Amino acid sequence: MLGHFFPLRKAARKCRVRQFAVGFAAVVLCVQAAAAADKGTGTGTSATPYDSVSWAGLNWGLGIAADFDLHGTQVANASIVNGIVRVNDSSSNVGISFVLEAHYFLRDYTFDFGGSMKGPGGCSAATTQTGFINVNCTEIAHGPFIAIEVGDGSTSTPAAAGPITAYALGWMVGLHHPKFDASGKPVADNTSWNLGIGLRVNPKGQVLGDGFAANAAPPNGETVIRYKTEPQAGVMLLSSFSF
Numbered sequence: 001m002l003g004h005f006f007p008l009r010k011a012a013r014k015c016r017v018r019q020f021a022v023g024f025a026a027v028v029l030c031v032q033a034a035a036a037a038d039k040g041t042g043t044g045t046s047a048t049p050y051d052s053v054s055w056a057g058l059n060w061g062l063g064i065a066a067d068f069d070l071h072g073t074q075v076a077n078a079s080i081v082n083g084i085v086r087v088n089d090s091s092s093n094v095g096i097s098f099v100l101e102a103h104y105f106l107r108d109y110t111f112d113f114g115g116s117m118k119g120p121g122g123c124s125a126a127t128t129q130t131g132f133i134n135v136n137c138t139e140i141a142h143g144p145f146i147a148i149e150v151g152d153g154s155t156s157t158p159a160a161a162g163p164i165t166a167y168a169l170g171w172m173v174g175l176h177h178p179k180f181d182a183s184g185k186p187v188a189d190n191t192s193w194n195l196g197i198g199l200r201v202n203p204k205g206q207v208l209g210d211g212f213a214a215n216a217a218p219p220n221g222e223t224v225i226r227y228k229t230e231p232q233a234g235v236m237l238l239s240s241f242s243f
Helices: 002-039
Strands: 057-069 077-081 084-089 094-105 107-112 124-127 133-135 137-150 164-176 192-208 227-242
Touching (some): 057 137, 094 164, 137 192, 164 227
Antiparallel strands (some): 057 227, 077 084, 107 137, 137 164, 192 227
């Protein structure tokens, strides 16, 4: 009796294995077919998804940044008035400057003007009666960036602090509107407007010298303000454009 039972159990196991393999293969084929359908035809015809030309990855941009010193101890100018140290100019704690940045967008998303989020290639392009290409979405991407700051107020001259005055590292979000040619096909285009926030380091921040403090008496016997330079950490808010 048992001799007949074990062969039947082995046969049932083999049957289940075959069924699982067939089912798994069917799922893989369905996923591949769905992915191929999501890519679209690339024709750019009305209500037809286009093959997204990816703009994610490594790129660079030019922009303007506003930076804020975290400690607020930088002093551009000070003097001694009636035996008390008075700070005349501390505007270097906040600055606006030009930046050159390099970023790497990890991936891009598609934001439909109807309010839904889709994957790359989820847009559609339609040709209007007047011949214009109507795109119904914008692409959004995010990733890390590194930037160098060129110029910082009056200290941007090479004689004062060199052409590069600070460095920054942070995270960035990019906005990109797809472009199409006259036939409605997508065109490779890396233009984007980028917004970022990061940690800024100024390697030569000017502060009061040792022993000097704002609104306090100077060290004994000293009648002239001394300064020193030291690294200063801050926050950078960046807006750049990629071409």
